[in-house]
Amino acid sequence: MYWILLIIAGIFEVAFTFCLGKAxxxxxxxxxxWYLGFAVCTFISMSLLVKVSQNLPLGTAYAVWTGIGAVGTVLVGIFVFKEPASFWRLFFISTLIASIVGLKAVSN
Structure with a gap:
């Protein structure tokens, strides 16, 4: 249950960065x-992160939350804002995804 909430919090992190780009x-x-959307998404994301961090290890929860936000923001940048999708950029995003999966695998 808390992992699902953490994923939702990460999605709202991507949403607030999307709102910044659109603004x-x-x-x-x-x-x-767009700034109102940023504020609402930030509030939801942070509220969910606070709830999740009370039940999952803080370091893991925060790392996964920021990882989801980073990967999602890069993908939104590539697909929505037409940022470059170079080999190295995609390679390092892939290593970040592997790290997030690894943290989930080794967490209780």
């Missing part, structure tokens, strides 16, 4: 709506 591109009042 950078927006004009007029749309900027404020």
């Amino acid at each position: 950078k591109e927006a004009t007029g009042n749309m900027v404020y709506l």
Whole structure:
């Protein structure tokens, strides 16, 4: 159950970085709506992380949360914001994913 909440918290971390990217591109009042989305997603993500960290090891929970956010943000950058998808960038994202899986495998 807590691992599922941690994954959801990581997804909301990706969502708040997505909102930052969209706010950078927006004009007029749309900027404020993207910042509102950022604030809401940040609140949800942090709230879930706090709940999860009370039941999972803090170091593991935080590492997995930031890992999901990092991988998700890079993928959003590549697919939505047209950032480069070089071999080395994808290689190191793959090693990050392997590390997240490894942390899950060795955690109680």
